[in-house]
Amino acid sequence: MRTHAVAMHMSDGLVNGTTSLLFGAVALIALAIAVTRARADLDDRTAPMAGLVTAFVFAVQMINFPILPGASGHLLGGALVAILVGPWVGMICIAIVLVVQCLLxxxxxxxxxxxxITNMAVIGVFTGFLVALALRRLAVRSRGGLIVTAFVAAFLNTVVASLGFVLEYAIGGAGGASLGTVLVLMVGLHALIGIGEGVITAATVGAVAAIRPDLVYLLRGAPGSALARRSGVEAGGGVA
Incomplete structure (x- = not known):
């Protein structure tokens, strides 16, 4: 079985209609708030980066990596977008990816x-951002600290996002499996997926920071940051 088909990319019929409508409303409200708040974060750096990040997440989500025999996973992207473009813009980026994947x-x-959308664009993005924010003092010290922060944020955002599905299944599960089985399966598999998520996120964030640290949302305005000071020197260098 493919992990994303069973887990994070939920299919129709896993929960009842009432629960689907409930979390559809949650997603709409969260996105409405995100659109309003994202305006303050969009500037000449964030807007192009948001487009690039959305395209990157869309492309990488189409590639699965094996985690167990018969099980595979792919990037969720919550921590990645949160670190690079912030939680509000990041939420919109992931939501766009999910809508296109669903409809096309x-x-x-x-x-x-x-x-x-609730699991990956709301829970996933904000978990990744809050973890990265908690580790910001480590992230701003050096590129290595930023890479470690990105890995930890990505791993935890994957596991916590999977718990969103467990909650939804607990409210209105219609798949026939017991809640205990769903919990163990989801958390266990996504802990493994989280390792791959962490590696991809850390590598991507590290690559951006190596060239243009001023484009990394998490580093902006960080006092005493070696990377922030470097970004001030290199900001005029342009982006290849």
Whole structure:
């Protein structure tokens, strides 16, 4: 079985209609707030980066990596977008990816779209951002500290996002499996997926920071940051 088909990209019929409508409303409210708050974060650096990040997450999510025999995973992208463009813009980026995947590629059910957005674009992005924010003092010291921060944030955002599905299944599960089985399966598999998520996120964030640290949202305005000082010197260098 493919992990994303069973887990994070939820299909139709795993929960009842009432639960689907409930989390559809949660997703709509969260996105409305994100659109309002994202305006303050969008500037001449964030806007182009948001487009690039959205395209990158979309492309990488189409590639699965094996985690166990018969099980595979892919990037969720919550911590990645939160670190690079912030939580509000990042939420919109992931939501766009999920909508396109659902409508054009049937990746995730239409009735489950609200739950998928809630899990990956809301819970995933904000978990990644809050973890990265908690580790910001480490991240601003050096590129190595930023890479460690990105890995930890990505790992935890993957596991916590999987708990969103467990909550939704607990409220209105219609898949026939027991809640205990779903909990163990989701957390266990996504702990493994989180390792791959962490590696991809750390490598991507590290690559951006090596060239243009001023484009990394998490580093902006960080006092005493070696990377922030470097970004001030190199900001005029342009982006290849």
């Amino acid at each position: 590629f049937a990746d995730g059910g239409l009735t489950a779209l609200g739950m998928n």
